[in-house]
Amino acid sequence: MTTLMEMAHAGIVTKEIKSVAAKEGISADTVRKLLAQGLVVIPKNINSKSQPIGIGKMMQTKINANIGTSRDYVDIDAEVEKALAAEKYGADTIMDLSTGGDLDLIRRRILDSVSVPVGSVPIYQAAGNGIENMTSDDMFNAVRKHAENGIDFVTIHAGVTLSSFERLKNSDRILDVVSRGGAFTISWMKQNSRENPFYSEYDYLLEMAKEYDLTISLGDGMRPGCINDASDRAKFEEFIILGELVKRARAAGVQTIVEGPGHVPVDEIGLSVTAMKHLTGNAPIYLLGPLVTDIAPGYDHITAAIGGTVAGMYGADFLCMTTPAEHLALPSVEDIKEGTIVTRIAAHAADLTKEGVKEKARAHDREMAMARRDLDWQKQFRNAIDPEKAKEIHARSKNVETCSMCGELCSIKIMREVMKK
């Protein structure tokens, strides 16, 4: 099986590359070169019907929406509704993180419902009968099953190793490990006194990924879960390991993304993203946040959007949506909608600063500015990230020409008349 990355290496411009180039407004040969170098990924399993998207250098910042059941709450229709809401409000990809109910059925329903690429975390299914009963075969078989189903990218916590576990024991962390996959892996290694199979048998994982052209998202099992734990040794050690794994994947023709933290104060985000890029050979970076403070439960979509904007400015390529329910409960459909829109705003704000994409992003803002100058409300709604909300709020204004904020004292209207004279 020749992968998309290998074809790009061989100079072949595939239909996926052409499609991404058209969406991004750059040449197909530029996309091909970036893909061949591993600086851009197009997650596209051979069994998938998803529309290709590009993540990485010179690409607009992409966003992912996490959905999925928990052991406490299983409603497949609700998860499908969340997937559709995420797609409608601008998610570029969706990850099914289900851990409760019939996981195969849920995955199938989500894959059948959306046209964006879908990701998953196979170890959640492998550990279905308890971490104590999970075998390394279960771990690889879950990856194969998800790949056969048409999942486009999988999170694999291959950077969580016995040595990182030792480092963790000697750290000053408050929250140790907050990544679910990271915690499963550490617990398994401790119970079995064995190395993480995704690390020790990484070549086998790459062979499997090649078979399906599955993109590997190297999970950040050691990501800091609070501001106190940001930027410590455990995190940077994992980045070093992930950098080595990226190199091996590239040599095998397998596309990789690298996941990153977590909870990071604003003044350390630049360091974090720059170090990740440096240590991973400029792999596409996928961030879970970063949340810039721990003290705003109920508003963590905002704390993550602040961090995501700053991270994007420093080169993060892919932002994972955070919802108002983060740290509190399984998100509702409304939480998914709000989280997706707020993350979309962060991605756009980052794009206004990014070389190669800022011209297009700024043109959009110019359109909005001109619509405001002209008091053209319909054009403002068309250019809004959330037109429904903008319309709903403006409908409160009685004055149809301006809005109820200043009414007759509208500075735009006054200046329009002044400038005519």
Ligand code: SF4
């Ligand atoms: S009324 Fe005030 S807030 Fe509304 S459009 Fe005019 S200047 Fe802007």
